[in-house]
Amino acid sequence: xxxxxxxxxxxxxxxxxxxxxxxxxxxxxxxxxxxxxxxxxxxxxxxxxxxxxxxxxxxxxxxxxx
Numbered sequence: 122x123x124x125x126x127x128x129x130x131x132x133x134x135x136x137x138x139x140x141x142x143x144x145x146x147x148x149x150x151x152x153x154x155x156x157x158x159x160x161x162x163x164x165x166x167x168x169x170x171x172x173x174x175x176x177x178x179x180x181x182x183x184x185x186x187x
Contacts, residue, residue, distance in 0.1 A: 127170050134163030 141156025143149070 123170065123173070127167065130163045130166040130170065132163075134160050134167070137161075137163060 137156045137159030139156070140159060141153050144152030144154075144156055
């Protein structure tokens with residue numbers, strides 16, 4: 122499950138990057154802002170996953186305990 126979360130978080134970040142670039146290309150400030158926000162949200166979630174991994178010591182052990 123943790124790996125799925127990581128993939129979803131990275132996808133959210135990449136979606137934000139794409140949205141921001143489209144906003145820049147079209148001059149749409151709302152899309153630029155939304156893209157930046159999505160990137161930040163994805164990055165924050167990824168950081169949380171990294172902290173969780175560091176605290177558990179082994180990211181695969183956590184799945185077996187659940």
